[in-house]
Amino acid sequence: MSLDTNAETSATPEGQPVLSIQGIYKSFGGVHAVDGCSFEVNKGSITGLIGPNGAGKTTLFTIVTGFIKPDSGSVLLHGKDVTGEEPHELFHKGLVRTFQIPHEFHGLTTLENLMAVPAEQDGENLFKTWFMPGAVAKREAEVRALAEDTLSFLGLDRVRDELAGNLSGGQKKLLELGRSMMSGAEIVLLDEPGAGVNPTLLLQLGEKIQRLNEERGITFCIVEHNMDMIARLCDPVVVMAAGSVLTQGNMDDIRKDQRVLEAYLGSQTAEAS
Amino acid sequence: MSDQMIGYSSYLITLLTMVAIYGVMGLGLNLNWGVTGLFNVGIAGFFAIGAYTAAILTTEETGKHIGGFDMPFWVGAIAAMITSAILAWFVGKICIRLRSDYLAIATIGIAEILRLILKNEMWATNGARGISNIPKPFESLGGLAGPLAFLALVVGILIVVYVLLEKGQHSPWGRIMRAIRDNELAARASGKNVERLRLEAFIIGSSIMGLGGALSAHYFKFIGLEATEPLLTTFLIWVMMIVGGSGNNRGVLLGALIIWSLWSMSEMVIQAFSLTGEFAVRVPYMRMFIIGLVLNIVLQKYGQGILPERHPGGKDAQPKR
Ligand SMILES: Nc1ncnc2c1ncn2[C@@H]1O[C@H](COP(=O)(O)OP(=O)(O)O)[C@@H](O)[C@H]1O
Ligand SMILES: [Mg+2]
Numbered sequence: 001m002s003l004d005t006n007a008e009t010s011a012t013p014e015g016q017p018v019l020s021i022q023g024i025y026k027s028f029g030g031v032h033a034v035d036g037c038s039f040e041v042n043k044g045s046i047t048g049l050i051g052p053n054g055a056g057k058t059t060l061f062t063i064v065t066g067f068i069k070p071d072s073g074s075v076l077l078h079g080k081d082v083t084g085e086e087p088h089e090l091f092h093k094g095l096v097r098t099f100q101i102p103h104e105f106h107g108l109t110t111l112e113n114l115m116a117v118p119a120e121q122d123g124e125n126l127f128k129t130w131f132m133p134g135a136v137a138k139r140e141a142e143v144r145a146l147a148e149d150t151l152s153f154l155g156l157d158r159v160r161d162e163l164a165g166n167l168s169g170g171q172k173k174l175l176e177l178g179r180s181m182m183s184g185a186e187i188v189l190l191d192e193p194g195a196g197v198n199p200t201l202l203l204q205l206g207e208k209i210q211r212l213n214e215e216r217g218i219t220f221c222i223v224e225h226n227m228d229m230i231a232r233l234c235d236p237v238v239v240m241a242a243g244s245v246l247t248q249g250n251m252d253d254i255r256k257d258q259r260v261l262e263a264y265l266g267s268q269t270a271e272a273s
Numbered sequence: 274m275s276d277q278m279i280g281y282s283s284y285l286i287t288l289l290t291m292v293a294i295y296g297v298m299g300l301g302l303n304l305n306w307g308v309t310g311l312f313n314v315g316i317a318g319f320f321a322i323g324a325y326t327a328a329i330l331t332t333e334e335t336g337k338h339i340g341g342f343d344m345p346f347w348v349g350a351i352a353a354m355i356t357s358a359i360l361a362w363f364v365g366k367i368c369i370r371l372r373s374d375y376l377a378i379a380t381i382g383i384a385e386i387l388r389l390i391l392k393n394e395m396w397a398t399n400g401a402r403g404i405s406n407i408p409k410p411f412e413s414l415g416g417l418a419g420p421l422a423f424l425a426l427v428v429g430i431l432i433v434v435y436v437l438l439e440k441g442q443h444s445p446w447g448r449i450m451r452a453i454r455d456n457e458l459a460a461r462a463s464g465k466n467v468e469r470l471r472l473e474a475f476i477i478g479s480s481i482m483g484l485g486g487a488l489s490a491h492y493f494k495f496i497g498l499e500a501t502e503p504l505l506t507t508f509l510i511w512v513m514m515i516v517g518g519s520g521n522n523r524g525v526l527l528g529a530l531i532i533w534s535l536w537s538m539s540e541m542v543i544q545a546f547s548l549t550g551e552f553a554v555r556v557p558y559m560r561m562f563i564i565g566l567v568l569n570i571v572l573q574k575y576g577q578g579i580l581p582e583r584h585p586g587g588k589d590a591q592p593k594r
Contacts, residue, residue, distance in 0.1 A: 067461065091464030103459035105452040107584070115445070116452045117463045123445030126473070130440055140445060163584065179463060 012078050018043045018187055018219055019064070019095070024073035026059055033059040034070070035243030041187070046213050046220045048234030048251070050227075052264045056243040057223045058100050061189045065097040066090045077187075092119060094186040098179065098193065100223070102172035106165025110156055113164045113175055114147035115140075117182035150178050153208065169196040174205070181212065188212075190222045194229055202226065206233055227251075227265070239264065279417065286420045292526075292533045293427040294488045298506070299513045299525040300434055301481030307520035307582070308442055309474040310454035312373040314503075315364070315380025316482050316510050318387045321501035322360050323353035323483025324490040325391065328404040331491070335406070338399040346410045350430075350487045357483025360387075361476040369471045381503075388501050403497025407490050427488055431526075434481060439522055450474055504561070509536065512564055516571045520582030527579060532564060539563050 012018045017040035026034040034056040041047045049057055063070045066087040074083040077093055090096075105113050121143060122128045123136040151157050154174045159167060164175060173193055180188040190209070194202045206229050212218045224230050230237060231251045238248040241263040247254065254260055298316065305311040327349035329340030360383070368379040391398045398404065411422035441447055453460045453467055460467050490496040499505070509532060517528020539560045571579065 065462070067458070086466070087461045088464045088466045096464070097462060099458070099462070103456050103462065105455040105459055107455045108448065108452060109584070112448055116448050119464055121445045124449050126441050126446050126477070129444035129446050130437060136444060179459070183464060
């Protein structure tokens with residue numbers, strides 16, 4: 001079964017930038033949350049985005065996906081300027097995000113949470129629900145099948161009919177990932193998918209992301225504090241500090257970089273030990 | 274039939290007609306608040322614009338107010354839905370993206386402004402004297418048959434509104450509305466145009482309230498300023514929805530039955546005490562007090578109303594407390 005999504009199939013070739021972040025600035029009052037940040041995410045990559053708390057990673061995701069507008073700078077998607085477009089417009093262009101703190105539809109079941117996502121649902125048009133029940137039921141069956149596939153992919157079948165508000169923190173994280181899968185997006189920005197997830201589940205989560213990348217060609221950009229996970233999945237890794245990019249490259253080089261050790265990894269290892 | 278029987282029957286018909294009219298408006302509010310989480314406290318405004326639209330279109334020429342087009346009932350009813358939808362579009366366009374308490378303030382404000390306009394624009398509305406001689410469908414049948422036929426008409430409309438809303442609510446459309454109510458950010462991240470969908474629910478709910486206004490105008494054959502007071506519409510309809518079960522259309526209809534019965538019976542009870550003077554003046558407050566008391570008792574016993582919202586996920590899918 002194939003489910004058409006609205007994502008514009010990109011002409012961007014493998015290895016070329018699908019997402020260019022160019023000189024983004026954003027301050028809240030006196031806080032320069034994002035301070036001249038520029039980097040690119042290449043098609044087919046799993047790009048890591050690391051840096052200390054408060055570096056501006058979440059704010060950057062929030063800007064890139066259209067939830068807030070930058071003070072200046074631009075975001076290019078497949079080379080086209082999409083700065084200031086609404087999240088739903090970017091969704092239809094194949095760019096989605098997940099939230100660091102899970103946002104679920106708490107009064108909907110896990111299955112319904114996923115079914116709510118896909119675009120082009122006839123049943124979301126009130127007049128079609130009244131006058132074209134056949135078309136609505138047909139599409140609804142497709143969406144349900146896709147949601148059930150996604151639930152078993154994520155190992156959430158057991159809580160299929162549980163209200164999402166009752167799920168554990170880890171399950172909600174998986175649901176966040178599930179939502180991005182249901183969107184049919186080509187580019188997914190994951191904000192700390194591993195936070196609050198137990199180590200076994202975290203390993204599985206990493207494998208799932210890798211499978212989505214390999215099998216479905218989804219490009220990822222992942223914010224994560226778990227350096228093992230980043231090292232396993234991501235190449236390249238972008239390091240952000242104080243709102244801008246400190247350095248980028250592969251994880252082995254990053255680990256040796258004195259500035260990164262001072263700004264971030266030093267404190268990480270200190271915490272861990 | 275004895276006179277007494279006729280009296281009872283006629284009372285019952287009156288009661289049920291009012292319950293059905295309130296039921297229609299309650300369903301509109303339930304779509305706004307119960308399903309989509311839109312804090313509409315301007316029911317009186319949408320009711321009024323619907324009632325006046327129907328009155329102006331269906332009465333005969335009098336020279337006391339504009340209109341007098343002598344049009345059939347259904348033209349007035351449809352026009353009432355359209356004018357209240359247009360009003361909702363204006364209010365919603367400005368306020369729907371704001372936090373829900375701002376929508377509340379805006380809807381109260383619009384309803385009050387509308388009352389002032391209706392009161393002061395004598396040429397259009399006949400001011401405080403209101404519009405009378407609004408035709409009542411089936412009145413020519415006379416006896417009990419006339420009111421009974423009118424009741425059937427209102428109940429028929431109620432059923433149509435109920436069925437359409439239930440269909441919508443239990444479809445992907447309703448799922449999206451509930452999703453928006455639960456978590457707006459997640460809905461936006463799921464690619465939904467939240468503003469457009471909210472506006473849609475707001476307009477449809479408000480136009481159903483306008484339809485209720487039209488039904489009421491035809492039923493009383495009169496629309497005046499008292500009928501647009503928030504107490505009789507906004508307040509009672511909110512209580513009906515909360516008591517019956519916000520989010521559950523059947524609950525809302527049950528709420529309309531309970532609250533309207535109490536409201537109308539409380540009048541008789543108070544009359545039975547044949548209060549005079551100072552006490553008689555306070556009767557309306559007593560009635561409000563009784564309704565408030567019932568609201569409290571019901572909420573103590575059933576936090577979610579008598580028939581709470583049903584989760585499509587079945588009985589497993591209940592919020593943990
Ligand atoms: N809505 C906001 N209002 C004010 N300050 C904010 C807001 N969002 C983020 N910030 C501030 O911006 C900085 C960057 O935050 P954030 O993007 O969450 O960093 P990170 O995700 O890298 O930990 C922090 O100092 C944070 O306090
Ligand atoms: Mg963050």
